[in-house]
Amino acid sequence: MTEQRRIPRAPVVLLCAAGAVVTLAGVREAGSIIGPVLLALVLVLAVAPIRARLERRGAPGWTLVAAPLALVLLLLLSMVAVLALSAAQLTTLASTYGQQFDQFVVQVQQFAARLGIGNQQVNQVIRTLDPGKVFGIISGFASGLLGVFSSLVIIVIVVLAMCLDARAISSVLSSRLAREHSELVTALGHFAHNTRRYLVVSTVFGLVCSVLDVIALWVLDVPLPILWGVLALFTNYVPNVGFVIGLIPPALLGLLQGGPKTMVLVIVCYIAINFVVQSLVQPKFLGDAVGLSTTVTMMSLLLWAFVLGPLGALLAIPLSLLARALLVDSDPEGRWVAALISGKVVEDGRDRKPARPS
Template identity: 70%
Template sequence: MPRALVVLLCTAGAVVTLAGIREVGSIVGPVLLALVLVLAVSPVRTWLRGRGAPGWTLVAAPLVLVLLILLGMMAILILAVAQLAGLAPTYQKQFGELVVQAQQFAAGLGIGTDQMNQAIKSFDPGKIFALAQGFVSGLLGAFSGLILIVVLVLAMCLDARAFSGVLKAGAARRPLLIEALRNFARKTRRYLLVSTVFGLICAVLDVGALWFLGVPLPLLWGVLALITNYIPNVGFVLGLVPPALLALLEGGIKTMIFVIAAYMVINFVVQSLIQPKFLGDAVGLSTTVTLLSLILWAFLLGPLGALLAIPLSLLVRALLVDSDPDGDWAAALISGEVPGRDRPASDEKAAGDEGPGRETRPAPVR
């Protein structure tokens, strides 16, 4: 078949598949969340098996841990929604003062009052609070299917041992697919662990900075920073906008600048300088692919898709790219790394053995 026709057919198939995922997103989202949670707590099951624990603990311990995570997230999100709902109306007076100051500043620059009033009318800080509240409410709605998620996690924990045996049995027939799935599980666990640890560090530092600057509800904004840490590229901005706006209403422009500066310094030092050294190439996605995957999964699954964008993209890569014998070029395109850059140690040794100090014999002619 012509290559152009193959591309068009694959594109049409992808569009149909993605449209189907969007239509059943209320089911696909909890299933994928349960899968990621089971992968996250699988080291607990491995550790218990190595200690010779009874079989029922291999299911009960991961399930209880997942329940604690889900219930804790739901409690935090419910508290966040309640506090955000009553926060915006309390700052109407401060907003009016900011409007007067903005009009005076614009008049000093020679900008007409009518244009300034029109611009001010189009800006409402309550909309930003509503946006943050809508995002948190969307996450809460995703977690609200707690019974379905728990049932799925229980089923996956019960099948984990059998599934591991199936993977071992299929390694001889489908080695690339099995290895790709193992790499997906390993990279997902590493990504979640590193992101959680450094997200907690950033959240604690953010809470300390907000408390020092006198911004209300510092614990709430620290939790929001931890949650948005799992959202690539734009998560930092989503976690910064509400406390920065609140600092503007509470302490003025100077306090807002201090909040933005503190967040930027903390984010740059922890997530840009330190975190990549621990995360390494666990993600294997270029910046462009990461941003596109965020947009795609958020469009398909809503806030839950944005939260799970990296693990879901790793799963798609494992199934469609890493399991393909001819997928090296696609993997290099996705990861942004030149193929063949890292040579095996055996090849390097062989190349080193053929240095100037050694005589190489030509192969005999037959």
């Protein structure tokens, strides 16, 4: 009996890496099409329980398509309206506080001169706090998302097609043919469930944080508190760095409006709200739905933001869960990879934390 020759690991790794680079480059080039399609997929998964509930209650067939589609359209139109208003207000705000910022620069230079610090060093630091640049970056983020949502025709057509095919796809996934590929079907089921759970929990706690942020900004008399609350809600979906993105504009406005004291109070309020809601309470409800370690989550954010822009940053977690389902969870021999990317030992299809060393 002859032994099968195994391919050396190094060529396999190199070929997989090359294939990933080519695939991601293709996705980036076709991002104007693939981005809206992936957004449509995530939205359809988010409203899928509505279709399932209507089907269990024996609702007419047309309602199984119309109800999820109407809800998705309402979400899309609301996002477009909010993003358009936010981009317009951010553009106006950048020019409104130019004079206050110039006065602040003069005060800082005078204070630095009394301390013996040259204007050149001060100017280098102040350039990084230029409100025009900061608001321009945030406005570019909103405009980039608005550009994706403006492809409403593509998104609506894809959502409609997915809603029409939802029943057929469910039948296929429960058929005998699918049972022969049970690992893949199970992985896709976990992806859909975990994505819905992540979106629901993140949205609920994002709204809680946004409301508390708006109240704090209103009490501190920071301009446009509702706008910054909406920004905090959107950036809540951006893992790891979203909180910082949502904090910078109101903190800078607090500095220009009420001085350093107001800026410090804004930062303290944001950190306190974020720590209590998103660091202490939210993980208890989210549990292991994400299944990605902190390092993998950060790398996913950088990767998908590079490939799909602002939309990739917002959908970094769902897209990473999809990639994990297709490439890792569907392969019985890939459990060791699942353990690496989740930081937990995978045993019998379940994740468990590694035992502490004795």
